[in-house]
Amino acid sequence: MTKTETAKFKLILDxxxxxxxxxxxxxxxxxxxxxxxxxxxVQHAAERELAIRNxxxxxxxxxxxxxxxxxxxxxxxxxxNHCEDDINPRRLNAVPWAQYCIHCQELADxxxxxxxDSDNVFEEVSLAA
Numbered sequence: 001m002t003k004t005e006t007a008k009f010k011l012i013l014d015x016x017x018x019x020x021x022x023x024x025x026x027x028x029x030x031x032x033x034x035x036x037x038x039x040x041x042v043q044h045a046a047e048r049e050l051a052i053r054n055x056x057x058x059x060x061x062x063x064x065x066x067x068x069x070x071x072x073x074x075x076x077x078x079x080x081n082h083c084e085d086d087i088n089p090r091r092l093n094a095v096p097w098a099q100y101c102i103h104c105q106e107l108a109d110x111x112x113x114x115x116x117d118s119d120n121v122f123e124e125v126s127l128a129a
Contacts, residue, residue: 020062068097
């Protein structure tokens with residue numbers, strides 16, 4: 001990957017990191033609100049649960065973005081963390097924080113869907129190879 005391409009992705013990732021940090025600072029939606037009406041309390045609880053899920057998703061995405069920025073600093077950006085092949089540039093354009101090539105990502109997704117431990121998502125694949 002050229003220095004120009006890397007600089008482009010760094011700018012995109014820095015912008016995304018700032019955006020996510022701004023979103024994550026706003027935690028007003030998870031405040032517990034008391035209400036005299038039981039239906040209002042149920043509605044507030046449902047809204048709070050949705051806000052917590054959104055914060056969790058955004059927090060996970062922020063970790064992925066920070067990981068991509070770290071890979072840029074280390075010089076490993078654009079290389080699959082599992083098989084060490086280059087990640088397709090079209091994939092990086094769509095998902096700049098991608099840490100796996102499309103093949104390894106599909107394997108990871110299948111393993112995650114089958115309730116495997118995410119840290120050991122490639123363990124069986126490595127053993128079988």
